[in-house]
Amino acid sequence: MNAYATPEIADGIFHVGCKDWKRRVFDAIAITPLGTTYNSYIVRGADKTALIDTNHKGFEDEYTGKIGQVLGSHTIDYIVMNHAEPDHAGLIPYMLDRCDATVLASEKGVKLAQLYYKIPDNRIRAVADNEIVDLGGKTLQFLSAPHLHWPETMFTYIPEQKLLFSCDFFSAHNTTGFFDDEAEDVILWAKKYYAEIMMPLAKMAQKGMDRIKDIEIEIIAPSHGPVYRNPQTIIDAYKEWTSGKTRPKALIVYVSMYHTVEGMVRTFADALMAEGIDVRVVDLTTSDPRELAGDLVDTRALVLGTPTLLGNVHPLSMFALNIVKTLRPPLKYGYIINSYGWGKGAVKKGIAYLEEKLRIEPAGTVEINGAPTDEDNEMIRKSAKEFADKIKSDDA
């Protein structure tokens, strides 16, 4: 009986990656409640064997156990480095100490591998776009796909099996199952991953989609999360996400010090929903704004609810706004909901941020001194209806 799970994802191609169930944050920005996986694959041809990417440091024993189980008496001839980030390339030096393989990477990848991993010149070689390496009955074709996620990234395609190793592209921080039809909430986690890694580079992600549009794909084997043996769903989802299309959807993020802003947000959100807007509400006092990422992929409107604090928006709002700015979502409209006490200032500062940093249209504001009266609440409902009409007008 085998000691490790090393599923054969296609004839002669084995998953030897490791699941990191304990990881709870990635790059200090992506929250990973399910942990993540560091996928790596062995491709056995009739003559040669290739290892596709490696693993994160800390998984040496499990990883080499899996490789040994799959290899038997075979040896590794090539280590393909699709991406130089340590979650994929971290164990390249460790593997080079244990086999005679040559690392294959893009030209920029070679430079980064030498910088990060001190790989000697005689153990690494640059491959060109479309270059083919024959393993015997299977070929590896390298497809340039830069900035998905670093500048050196590339895809590796096996035409004989219509299988694409896509690295971070199509990935998800999802440790459930090995295949898409076994895993839970596949598109939800892939969308969140897209938001965190690909959305800030959406133009490059569009180019990535163009790069693969004319090749036949039956299996996508990414570097995190499940292998897609039914790839059309994730391909269709990526077509939608990379298009930058938004839906009639509003994300409301708010901070409330005395429950006043919270009450205004509740009135505003209910009125938007009554007009058919899909609404998400996040209390920044109790939630981590990094959880917003996935919702930003297709949200059209951002509403900030904030009290005035010392003439400005509440600093927790600024943290959330900075995360939104970093992820560069395709938002179109912004709105500010504010309650102030002895001095104004938050609305002006909030609008300036929407215009100058997020580069979205400030579509309106609600600004109330103290707690809202019944008349104020009626005004909030009316304002929300007008905003809903504006959000929906994009689809008219």
Ligand code: FEO
């Ligand atoms: Fe999964 Fe960009 O590293």
